[in-house]
Amino acid sequence: MRKRAAGLSAALLGIVLGLTACGSDQPAAAPADSAPASAPAVDKGNGKLVIWADPVRTAALKPFTEQFGKENGVTVEIKEIAEELQNQFLTASQQGSGPDVLIAAHDWIGNLVQNGSIDPVQLTAEQKSAFQEIAIKAVTFGGQTYGAPYAVENLGLIRNTALAPEAPASVEALIESGQALKKAGKVSEILCVPVGQEGDAYHIYPFYSSAGGSLFGTTASGDPDPTKITVGDSAPAFTKLNELGKKGVGALKTSLGNDNTIATFASGKCAYLISGPWAIADVKKAGISYDVTAVPAFDGGDPATPFVGVQTFYVASKGKSKALAQEFVTNYVTNPDVAMALYNADPRPPALTAALDQAKAANPDMGKFIEAGKTGIPMPAIPQMAAIWQPFGVAEAAVINGGDPAKAAAAANKAITEAIEK
The missing domain is CATH 3.40.190.10 (Periplasmic binding protein-like II)
Structure with a gap:
């Protein structure tokens, strides 16, 4: 079921950087290093993957979600939620009209789990090791991993x-x-x-x-x-x-x-x-x-x-394309290309170590904030x-x-x- 998002063209990356550039010190997204690996077909659910995100992440993700849709033969829709994202998600989840994927802060996990609105994500031990340790700690609740982290932030x-x-x-x-x-x-x-x-x-x-x-x-x-x-x-x-x-x-x-x-x-x-x-x-x-x-x-x-906050991709428990959502969250957005697009949209230290290294090379402030957060603890979830x-x-x-x-x-x-x- 695993595919990589490495087959992105330079033009596609250019779209992302054009949408989200925040200054000349922003690093370019990493080049693809290999073609997507062949894998068993993903269960496509109802043939549509629905993602809810805030305006900044909507713009950064759009080219990548379009590519994911083409690779998997499905339609991907990103809905922009500007206000009350958590409350809107919980209400929609209870009504059966929510998304398949939610992008939000890690400290929502406890409330989302308590309401039965998200599923654990199936990250392998190897995938977990590719992230900053505190990022994985932040998305772990009740002994299970409930999200794929993509950015870390602290004072x-x-x-x-x-x-x-x-x-x-x-x-x-x-x-x-x-x-x-x-x-x-x-x-x-x-x-x-x-x-x-x-x-x-x-x-x-x-x-x-x-x-x-x-x-x-x-x-x-x-x-x-x-x-x-x-x-x-x-x-x-x-x-x-x-x-x-x-x-x-x-x-x-x-x-x-x-x-x-x-x-x-x-x-x-x-x-x-x-x-x-x-x-x-x-x-x-x-x-x-x-x-x-x-x-x-x-x-x-x-x-x-300081409190450490982690921005996270969640799999909705009541989504209509849950297997597709798991594929997207565990094997697609964990790719450095996607992490760098999100970084360029809103420069905060990436959770993925490979992306963090790229960000630090172009912008030393990212490494300095990571150092400043070494004594930090994840915001209680x-x-x-x-x-x-x-x-x-x-x-x-x-x-x-x-x-x-x-x-x-x-x-x-x-x-x-x-x-x-x-």
Whole structure:
């Protein structure tokens, strides 16, 4: 049943690059190295493969899906879903009108499995070994592999090297440097990290974890344990956030959120930005000299642990062409050509090692973000993670604005527990 996507023509690759090029530093897709291997015919289901994806991935995948359709004698349809992709997929799956393949984040796995909407994918041990280890770990749930990963993303510290030539060794060193630059009138902000009026657990988590904070206990196998909520035990971590928000320090501000943090850094108003690969295009456009390193830890603290997210291809359990979907996900999109097309559409480090090597050769930032994520952990994929964001964010914003850390942690823990128990 296995075919390779290596029979793509140069013209086809040109279409992909034309659709998705993000700059002259983008690597070209890898050339084909052999003709597709002969294999038994794939069960074609109803003769149609339906894929749901967001707008960026729709454009990148279209030429490849057309080629897959020709090779297998089927029609391939990509439906562009711009909003509420997960909810729309779950609803359609229950109604029997969903796709055969879904492209989405790995941390949806728990909810999708709980709703019986995706099947395990049949990756061989050899195929798994071709991916970054953390990518396979992220798509493994309950001992089974539920997706074919294609991109890995995590936060790093992006530094304006004209203002801060050296990477800070600790959070304290970063704050001291930022304060000195502000006092000298070179910046208006000590640190650019999204907080916003409602908090932002994702972006603050490296600091929170370094200060000893956690969200869940762990099971015997080391997975997050949703029966043990530990936010209430993490008052010391919230105390550290409180200290960074205090007047006289001012490193964390609710006035900086996802809508203005990258722009503030790109305009030269701060020397340090905590963000991911998605910020680099704006930083380059602004002409800022920059470098990417790991988010530093507190002096004497635990490692600063960013969440690692993995973009994934899923096989829908209620699709009408399930064998065809398995063929597409396990043996087609695991090809470096496809991985590079997706990289060119949205430059984030590829999960496939061969594609990552190509990306790093043309754009060293990709390797730097991988290094920055070495202490990271996969975003918890358990359904109960959805209950964390809002209460945690409220607590985070409260302590940064001067609220009592112990009370904020306790209130968040109570709200999370109640939401999970509903």
